[in-house]
Structures are given as structure tokens and as C-alpha cells.
Amino acid sequence: MRQAHRAGEKIFIDYCGPTERQVAEITREYRELKELNEAEQKDASLIITELEEQLQATTAEFNAMREYADREHSKAIRLEAQLSETTNAEIILERISALEARLVK
Secondary structure (H helix, E strand, O other), X not given: OOOOOOOOOOOOOOOXXXXXXXXXXXXXXXXXXXXXXXXXXXXXXXXXXXXXXXXXHHHHHHHHHHHHHHHHHHHHHHHHHHHHHHHHHHHHHHHHHHHHHHHHO
């Protein structure tokens, strides 16, 4: 809103009430929120540290299990090869027996 007047003729005062209490209240709220924020950051930091430790432990356990699985897989491959050799030997023995049976006749 524009008010026309000659310089020095009128004084306009914009009064908004007692501001000191409002500033003090806002400052107090700011400090409380700042303290709360700092406490939450500390809590979050502790939680992050704990989760990182759990991740390291889980990673170590996973790596140990992977090594175990690799060893067991190698054993399984060796056993499969032995089984294949045994099966081939059994087939050869059956053929030899069949040939011997023919010769005896």
C-alpha cells in the first residue's frame, strides 16, 4: 500500500510486538533441534559402524564357505571321474567275460 506524503511530514512505524521473547524461543528451539540432530547423527554413526562390522564378518564367513564349496566341488569331480573309470572297468570285465565264455564254447 502506497501512502503519499511530503518528506518529514509523517513518520510510519511498523510495530510487530515483543520480539525478544520470540527470538529467545526460536533460539531455544534451534538449540534443541541441533542437539537432537547431533544425537541422531551419533546414533546413526554407531549403527553404521555396527553394520560395517557385521558385513565384514558375513563377508569372511561367505568367503570361507565359498572355499569349502570349491574344495567339495573338486572332490565331487574326482569322485565322478573315479566312478566313470570304475564303470568303464566293469564294462571291460563284462566284455572279457563274454569273450572267455565264447572261447570256452
